[in-house]
Amino acid sequence: MGIEEQTPWSREEFEQKLRAKEKYYHINHPFHVLMNTGKLEKKAIQGWVANRFYYQTSIPIKDAAIMANCTDRDTRRLWVQRIIDHDGTQGNDGGIEAWLQLGEAVGLSREELQSEQHVLPGVRFAIDAYVNFARHATWQEAACSSLTELFAPKIHQNRLDNWPKHYTWIEPDGYNYFRKRLGEARRDVEHGLSITLDHFRTREQQEHALGLLQFKLDILWTMLDAMWMAYIENKPPYHCVE
Numbered sequence: 001m002g003i004e005e006q007t008p009w010s011r012e013e014f015e016q017k018l019r020a021k022e023k024y025y026h027i028n029h030p031f032h033v034l035m036n037t038g039k040l041e042k043k044a045i046q047g048w049v050a051n052r053f054y055y056q057t058s059i060p061i062k063d064a065a066i067m068a069n070c071t072d073r074d075t076r077r078l079w080v081q082r083i084i085d086h087d088g089t090q091g092n093d094g095g096i097e098a099w100l101q102l103g104e105a106v107g108l109s110r111e112e113l114q115s116e117q118h119v120l121p122g123v124r125f126a127i128d129a130y131v132n133f134a135r136h137a138t139w140q141e142a143a144c145s146s147l148t149e150l151f152a153p154k155i156h157q158n159r160l161d162n163w164p165k166h167y168t169w170i171e172p173d174g175y176n177y178f179r180k181r182l183g184e185a186r187r188d189v190e191h192g193l194s195i196t197l198d199h200f201r202t203r204e205q206q207e208h209a210l211g212l213l214q215f216k217l218d219i220l221w222t223m224l225d226a227m228w229m230a231y232i233e234n235k236p237p238y239h240c241v242e
């Protein structure tokens, strides 16, 4: 029987299938496991923070691309909050500023992060793939791909619980970003999930949605693969070139 003829999953089953993708989340990547168990050198933590800054600055561009493709005013009214969360607004500095403070807390200047000098090509390509995908996909597809955030509150909480114990050299006011995201990610996911469950109705569409979520998981995993090579294996690009 072709996939298009199969019975659609119920809303609950479909949500369960999406949630079952958690095992592929980057919380399980060996780089992340080392990071969370206090086994990374300062240089590797700094590398992660500097590379992730490119993700932080790309997310609002990605969300603006989704907004640009979105014909539904009610969705845009909610989605615009994501851009504000990162870029900030009057009286609220936003996530990018909080990430710059995380950079300072690990010993990297703002200029160093903003210069993108530490961003590895593999990390850049992975993140650019996400932004480009959002430019060309439908807004519902792009919303679905953001659902890795289903698994994000746990990863942020783990950092809040474990980093201060393991990395006493990190200034505690660097942790505001992670604290901020706990609530924001939960709210984002509620919205992204309702779009996804409403929009992908046939079994074929539901399978397609699982593929979109996997694509985003691949992006996050691939970023850490590049960081593993650079900061664990000490083999950044061209390391063998004289």
Ligand SMILES: O=C(O)c1cc(C(=O)O)c2c(n1)C(=O)C(=O)c1cc(C(=O)O)[nH]c1-2
Binding pocket: 059, 145, 146, 147, 148, 149, 150, 151, 152, 155, 181, 220
């Ligand atoms: O630190 C993390 O592990 C992590 C993961 C993710 C994610 O799962 O995509 C996001 C974030 N953080 C995050 O801070 C964030 O603002 C964010 C936005 C999005 C998205 O796809 O729209 N993912 C994530």
